Amino acid sequence: xxxxxxxxxxxxxxxVLAFLVSxxxxxxxxxxxxxALVIMIRGAVGSAYGWGYTLFYATNFIFTGLAVAVAFxxxxxxxxxxxxxxxxxxxxxxxxxxxxWPHWLLALPxxxxxxxxxxxxxxxxxxxLQARRGSHIVITTIMFNFIASALLVYLLVDVxxxxxxMSPETARFPEGATLPNAGVLAAIGLPFRPSTPLNLAFLLAxxxxxxxxxxxxxxxxxxxIRAFGHSEPAAVYAGISPFRITMLAMLISGALAGLMxxxxxxxxxxxxxxDSVQGAGFIGIAVALMGRxxxxxxxxxxxxxxxxxxGGAELEFEMPAVSREMIVVIQALVILFTGALDNMVRLxxxxxxxxxxxxxx
Amino acid sequence: MSSMQRLLGAAAVTAMSAAVASAEPAIxxxxxxxxxxxxxxxxxxxxxxxxxxTGGSYREIELTSEAQREQALRRMAESGANPVVTAxxxxxxxxDQVSPEYPDTDFxxxxxxxxxxxxxxxxxxxxxxxxxxxxLAAMASESGTVGFVGGMDVPLIRKFAxxxxxxxxxxNPDATVIQNMTGTTPAAWNDQxxxxxxxxxxxxxxxxxxxxxxxxxxxxVLQAAADEGILxxxxxxxxxxxxxxSVLTSMVKxxxxxxxxxxxxxxxxxxxxxxxxxxxxxxxxxVGYAVDEHNQDLITDEMRASVEQARQQxxxxxxxxxxxxxxxNCSTS
Numbered sequence: 043x044x045x046x047x048x049x050x051x052x053x054x055x056x057x058v059l060a061f062l063v064s065x066x067x068x069x070x071x072x073x074x075x076x077x078a079l080v081i082m083i084r085g086a087v088g089s090a091y092g093w094g095y096t097l098f099y100a101t102n103f104i105f106t107g108l109a110v111a112v113a114f115x116x117x118x119x120x121x122x123x124x125x126x127x128x129x130x131x132x133x134x135x136x137x138x139x140x141x142x143w144p145h146w147l148l149a150l151p152x153x154x155x156x157x158x159x160x161x162x163x164x165x166x167x168x169x170x171l172q173a174r175r176g177s178h179i180v181i182t183t184i185m186f187n188f189i190a191s192a193l194l195v196y197l198l199v200d201v202x203x204x205x206x207x208m209s210p211e212t213a214r215f216p217e218g219a220t221l222p223n224a225g226v227l228a229a230i231g232l233p234f235r236p237s238t239p240l241n242l243a244f245l246l247a248x249x250x251x252x253x254x255x256x257x258x259x260x261x262x263x264x265x266x267i268r269a270f271g272h273s274e275p276a277a278v279y280a281g282i283s284p285f286r287i288t289m290l291a292m293l294i295s296g297a298l299a300g301l302m303x304x305x306x307x308x309x310x311x312x313x314x315x316x317d318s319v320q321g322a323g324f325i326g327i328a329v330a331l332m333g334r335x336x337x338x339x340x341x342x343x344x345x346x347x348x349x350x351x352x353g354g355a356e357l358e359f360e361m362p363a364v365s366r367e368m369i370v371v372i373q374a375l376v377i378l379f380t381g382a383l384d385n386m387v388r389l390x391x392x393x394x395x396x397x398x399x400x401x402x403x
Numbered sequence: 404m405s406s407m408q409r410l411l412g413a414a415a416v417t418a419m420s421a422a423v424a425s426a427e428p429a430i431x432x433x434x435x436x437x438x439x440x441x442x443x444x445x446x447x448x449x450x451x452x453x454x455x456x457t458g459g460s461y462r463e464i465e466l467t468s469e470a471q472r473e474q475a476l477r478r479m480a481e482s483g484a485n486p487v488v489t490a491x492x493x494x495x496x497x498x499d500q501v502s503p504e505y506p507d508t509d510f511x512x513x514x515x516x517x518x519x520x521x522x523x524x525x526x527x528x529x530x531x532x533x534x535x536x537x538x539l540a541a542m543a544s545e546s547g548t549v550g551f552v553g554g555m556d557v558p559l560i561r562k563f564a565x566x567x568x569x570x571x572x573x574x575n576p577d578a579t580v581i582q583n584m585t586g587t588t589p590a591a592w593n594d595q596x597x598x599x600x601x602x603x604x605x606x607x608x609x610x611x612x613x614x615x616x617x618x619x620x621x622x623x624v625l626q627a628a629a630d631e632g633i634l635x636x637x638x639x640x641x642x643x644x645x646x647x648x649s650v651l652t653s654m655v656k657x658x659x660x661x662x663x664x665x666x667x668x669x670x671x672x673x674x675x676x677x678x679x680x681x682x683x684x685x686x687x688x689x690v691g692y693a694v695d696e697h698n699q700d701l702i703t704d705e706m707r708a709s710v711e712q713a714r715q716q717x718x719x720x721x722x723x724x725x726x727x728x729x730x731x732n733c734s735t736s
Contacts, residue, residue, distance in 0.1 A: 095474060191587040195587040199558065203731075207495055207515070208492040208514065209492050209493050209495045209558075210557050214496070313496060315493075316557075359464055359478055366436070366467045
């Protein structure tokens with residue numbers, strides 16, 4: 043199978059199938075599926091307002107998608123992105139609140155360190171348990187998600203809550219910790235508005251894509267990670283330490299997940315709220331699967347999921363008959379087809395190309 | 404590029420036509436969903452009552468994630484809806500930030516206070532209502548042990564719990580109150596299985612009346628209470644009908660009245676929309692305990708008399724129920 047079919051054709055067929063089934067669902071509840079699709083697409087990419095949200099969501103998914111992808115290269119299935127991003131948010135919030143930052147240029151590097159270190163620390167314990175004790179990483183990371191949310195509830199309700207308010211959230215960050223919003227692009231003619239949450243973290247996400255590509259395919263560590271992922275005995279035979287690779291891959295993965303907070307906590311909410319991750323940690327798994335763990339694929343898949351999120355919100359708003367559960371159904375179908383049912387399309391496509399090359403089945 | 408421009412143009416036209424159309428009221432339901440049989444459903448009932456009586460229509464949206472909170476509010480304000488009602492305390496910070504950007508729109512928040520010139524804030528005295536159902540629980544309990552199931556461990560739920568405990572202790576100072584929270588993520592507001600589990604666990608520890616303040620989770624609490632043969636107490640909406648004979652009472656919180664009043668005031672044509680803080684307590688009948696045909700056999704005249712007396716005493720100030728949210732502290736529990 044040619045490479046373009048692997049990275050483009052198969053996901054595209056998956057996507058079309060997902061939309062077809064979604065269309066049947068929309069038809070079933072008595073709405074016009076074409077109209078629904080138009081509303082979704084127009085709502086997501088038809089205006090600067092839509093882009094402002096689509097790319098904001100995409101930024102979250104890029105970070106969590108990269109986190110899953112890096113771990114995946116070492117055949118570690120990190121499904122703890124949710125918890126790592128939540129704890130990363132705690133790190134970012136603590137950094138932003140600790141100092142009355144004079145300017146975001148100073149606050150950003152500190153917040154990046156805060157988010158990355160906290161996220162990595164949260165991944166370190168499951169990584170250690172996996173590397174030294176063989177506790178399965180899937181079990182430990184998902185359990186750490188619950189520990190993270192319990193910890194955050196405690197901290198936000200009893201420790202960090204701004205006094206005199208009902209809602210469990212921290213005080214707002216100081217002015218100097220506000221990241222530039224896409225609204226500043228209005229000055230050069232792009233009609234972004236400051237009310238949409240797209241912010242500088244999007245550029246950071248792109249930078250991270252490039253850095254991850256550099257790491258995985260252009261460094262010795264990346265080679266070791268991939269070698270370890272393909273065959274542990276071979277890697278050990280080549281002198282690669284499984285402990286070291288497991289720890290490093292998971293620390294990088296956790297740090298990337300933690301960096302998501304730069305976008306959602308520092309860039310958008312400007313305070314730490316309960317459940318600041320909003321499921322992006324789990325979406326990251328689908329994004330990494332769909333993107334075949336390649337940074338470019340992750341980037342594109344993240345944009346697609348951003349479109350689904352923002353378009354879904356618009357659809358719910360414009361078509362009252364389409365309830366929020368219906369939106370989740372549509373999003374789930376896309377995940378189902380691109381992730382779980384991938385082989386359903388991949389195998390026939392592979393056979394088709396094999397058939398064309400050899401002339402027989 | 405031209406198709407892009409056409410799309411932009413189309414979006415602008417729809418936005419303008421929406422603004423020109425006569426202002427519809429709007430309501431944003433919180434994460435529990437509008438059919439949670441509890442808080443959000445009470446808000447929905449109020450909106451429906453308004454629609455039925457006036458023949459008007461309203462816009463609505465159910466939040467699916469925290470990120471949509473600000474987006475939905477702006478979207479409603481920009482669509483020209485007026486007034487925009489948000490159900491849920493989590494709107495505090497977002498409302499504080501967004502409302503000044505739309506000075507011509509009237510906003511309403513429920514369960515929290517936002518100090519902006521175009522925002523009306525409804526606060527309910529949940530501690531007082533919970534106190535009364537706490538008294539009823541203690542009087543109905545034979546074991547001297549009663550239970551409380553909250554959704555998430557957040558200040559609002561602690562306010563419920565704190566009032567409840569005070570009411571229980573006022574009747575029976577030796578009573579034990581078992582308290583559990585359902586979870587640590589917003590899913591805790593909609594986890595009926597876990598609600599039922601907690602209720603069964605409390606029953607096995609001797610509790611024979613369980614009060615829930617857990618939104619949709621409470622359906623599981625009441626179900627389990629009915630299955631175990633103990634009594635449940637509903638919250639927000641009148642939930643007595645869910646299991647007649649097994650629901651002692653419901654701590655009703657008239658969120659529906661708040662939504663209804665806001666819709667009426669906001670659409671009556673005059674430009675006067677009273678903003679500021681509105682406290683709905685026992686006196687305003689904003690909170691209370693529900694007695695109807697489903698539970699009248701459970702509540703004796705004696706119980707009723709003493710709760711009525713306490714109600715009057717709270718209104719007159721003779722009994723002071725401590726409000727958790729004033730000092731983030733509940734010394735009695």
